[in-house]
Amino acid sequence: MRKKILVDPVTRIEGHLKVELEIEDNVIVSARSSGMLYRGIEQILIGHDPRDACQITQRICGVCPIAHGMASSICLDSAFGISDKIPENAHLVRNLIHASNHIHNSILHFYHLAILDYVDVTRVKKGVSPEIDLVVQFLQRDEKAPFVPREEDFKFPDDVNQRMVENYLKALEMRRISQEALAIFGGKMPHQCGIIPGGVTQKLDAGKIENYLGKIKEISAFVNFYYWQDLMDLIKHYPDCSSAGKGCGNLLAYGAFPVPANGLEKFQPGGVYYSSTAKIEAFEPERITEAIEYSWYQGSTGHPATNFPQPDPFKEKSYSWLKSPRYQGQVFEVGPLARVMIAYAKNVQPWKNCLLEALDSTGMKINDVISVAGRHLCRGIECKLLLKEAEKWLLKIDTSGEFYFDYEIPQESRGVGLTEGARGAVGHWMSIKDKKIAHYQVISPTTWNCSPEDDMGNPGPLEQALTGLRLKDENQPVEALRVIRSFDPCLACSVQLKNSNKLHNRKFYIWA
């Protein structure tokens, strides 16, 4: 018998996500992913001074504001005609700000967003460490929020479980320190002020370099030892995760982190990868389109450089505020998994060796990487390699050199800014008229990953990844939640709304 399961809200993600699952004999036969909030930042940007975009678009998301700060500044650099004039020092500092945000996000995602699907906070023994004693004391409370209520399917042995609870708490500090490292160059976090069109706001001195280096070292020690160990244990004790949540198998990255002295080359390469044929292609931005068949917008499918669909919460058939970005009309997953696999397929180091070593220690095969476990693994690989690379970028900075290139705002122009947020490919497209913003479109990573069905009838990557998944207990679909969270959804970028008529006509089985 078919029935519907509604998971709303999906917690421990950014923003407001609803997932509707249709199941038959405990197997998911179809899935619908919906964002539940529209704020309209692209509409708000129209008419603004173009430079405001690098502050306003950061407010799209407080978890990954850097993704938008970077994309908008690259977009403005190109609109102002100064992309090739950005000083090498500015690229380095932008890379450091950008890398810190990825590092923060990897730690936040693994320990604070994902791990409670696997770790039992209530199973700890007193007298092991001050952190665990705090937990033991907490567990004597009548109300154990925010750790209870929860879904329960825990498989770690006691000692591993306890270490992970302890690391959940240690990771709170590590994530904070990575935000502090960012603030050394960004002024504050969230919503930093360091990245601006033309470069960065501030020259550096030896003191700032020493501050950043110290923080990177402290985080590295934690990441290379505990984070890596916990990641390996998760893959070992939850073997199902290496086969669950495969999805569309097409991977896309724009590339990020320009390597100084050569603005064209990037530390993280872009590319287009088809896992079914193991074919890798060069990425061409003109091939992106956004469909709105099942999204609450009026307009047509088109390229973000010119297309500007208007919100319509009453549109029939629609079930999401997210649009459906497609590449050459096909469904693509973006994110750390896509980036690492593309670098691997292109034989780019240090990515390839790091992935091969990780596969060796986990016993995973390359074909297992597109999975829940693979998404966690690639996020960890990124965190490790960026920490290492950040130190190199830092020491290349010439404190006596230039950090900013001044410019005039053109009367009319167009810009495009493509980079990688922690959660995947992010693109900004704009046009300027009379020195003001006349057009602005953003495609965020989660718009790719959690997009609804498109005009060709193809469901989005998350919807595909959920389909075919077996649930042990439909009353607590923890397997589905693990798949959803492996994508690290960030809904703030644009979220969906439900058609009100449909809402009243349907009956939902709501899981309890």
Add this chain to the structure above:
Amino acid sequence: MGNKALRVVWFQAASCTGCTISILNSSSFKVKNLLLDEIVPGHHLCLLFQQTIMAGSGEKVLEVLREQGTRKDFFLVVEGSIPTKDSGIYGKLGEKTMLEWFGQLASACSGIISLGTCSSFGGMFAAAPNPAGCKSVRDVCKTLKVEKPIINIPGCPPHPDWFIGTIVHLLNRGIPALDDVSRPLDFYGGLIHENCPRRPYFDKGKFAYKFGEEGCLYLLGCKGPFTNSDCPLRQWNGGINWLIKNGAPCFGCVEPDFPEKMVPFFEKPKDNKT
């Protein structure tokens, strides 16, 4: 345990989760102590509902929200503004609009902390043309005729000390002294300009004309002369930096007219402001 709980529902509406991340960045008062320990002797915080960190999902956690609607012993923390256009259809949670949830929670709670500028004054998403009809907590309460004590902790994002410091004061001595827009005077009691380390440049008339130059940042858009917060003294992210120290202008993010009257961000403020 003989320990009293300050029961808190943290409701996220039209937000970016930046307020949550900022509070998680707290450096003097550690987050592990906020979650697990006493805040002041005999009092702890019980975070009943907080979507970014809570363990459960779906119906299980909606039930927590519904249950609070029937009891009065909780404090409501609101992050983000409330979408109100077309009866709030632009923001939903568990098949109900955020506006409906907010109405129920606000009527039941013992008091409200509006965390962040969106919640306090409308903020970024209420900027023209305000596509989702976003409103501040105070404005929505007025429309719904809900009368509750409201403390505003604005900032885009708010500093973690401003929030946790206010909680400590609440538990220790009750509602703190507030200014005319309901901000605690301890944190928002002075102009940035008065405590700015670049103030001597302003007084001497030495201004920076492009980024990276020595001088006061007024001509590059600094809104410090009419922005009230202790950023210059407290600084950000464990005291490691803040905007003006980083060579960027203050954007005036704690003020009721952020962002509308603070843009263009990188232009000298309009004369009527000073």
